[in-house]
Amino acid sequence: MGRLAAVAAAVLLGAAGGGLYLTVLLGSPGALILVYLTQLPLFAAGLWLGAGAAVIAGATAAAMLLAASDFVAAAVFAVINAVPVALLVRQALLARQQPDGSAAWYPPGLLTAWLTALALAGIAGAAFVFGGPAQLHASLATIVDHALGRLSYRGGADQAEIADALALVIPGIVAASWMVMAVINAALAQGVLARFKMNWRPSPDLAALDLPMWIPLALAVAAALTLFGDVGRFFGVNAIVALAVPFCLAGLAVLHAVARRLSNPRIALVVFYVLAGLFGWPLLAATALGLVEPWLGLRRRLAPLKGNSHG
DSSP states (O other), X not given: OOHHHHHHHHHHHXXXXXXXXXXXXXXXXXXXXXXXXXXXXXXXXXXXXXXXXXXXXXXXXXXXXHHHSOHHHHHHHIIIIIHHHHHHHHHHTOEEEOTTSOEEEOOHHHHHHHHHHHHHHHHHHHHXXXXXXXXXXXXXXXXXXXXXHHHOSOOHHHHHHHHHHHHHHHHHHHHHHHHHHHHHHHHHHHHHHHHTTOOSSOOOOGGGOOOOTHHHHHHHHHHHHTTSHHHHHHHHHHHHHHHHHHHHHHHHHHHHHHHTTSSSXXXXXXXHHHHHHHHSHHHHHHXXXXXXXXXXXXXXXXXXXXTOOOO
């Protein structure tokens, strides 16, 4: 594809991403589902045409929001969608040549680490924008209290306590949700591109995901922070919630490695993900598995038998 055609494709994909995001601002029915797919066209541009295309797509979408809404909407989109996607695509497309001439692509564990770092930075950034964790917590508690008041006529101290408890973990939940959204959109974009042989790099192997040691250490630090006053508790609790995502991915890596030892791993994985989608608890089990994986090395111990590497 020529340079002009590549730029045009990136602009069109960026316009698609901006259009999906605009559905929220316009209050369209089903907007929440559509906004979760906002990053999909941006990832598709980058994983197809390169990191520069991801930048062009993100800038196009942000420009659309600036024209249709205001600077704040465009800036928020850039911070939570355009910039992270461009950065993750850039890292994903890094490769080094091995002695045998093959390419060693940027590993999935380090991509997960970048995603985690962005989410943790987002929590800290939100606290900074609102004037500190106490102010952010208070603002969220007020919003939740009003929402609970509309759903219930009880009110009183119990409602205030519930609102305060929920407000404490909302930043972490939002960060974790954003991480899951990014993983799903990147996987969907890569899957579609690979299906049509338009992918820049091979699809990362989830079973090869190996978290860097700083992520378990970050969890230990976050747990310790919860013991040091309101500020430490705020950052510690929300960091723990966000860190559940990389540990869940690490647990899924173990399960994929185990599945490869079976005669038909795809059926086993489909059953697992269906159960996870219906009930949720399998993902909690995967997170627990991921917590012990860095210390026990289960994925390496359960590597597929020779001659059975499918799945």
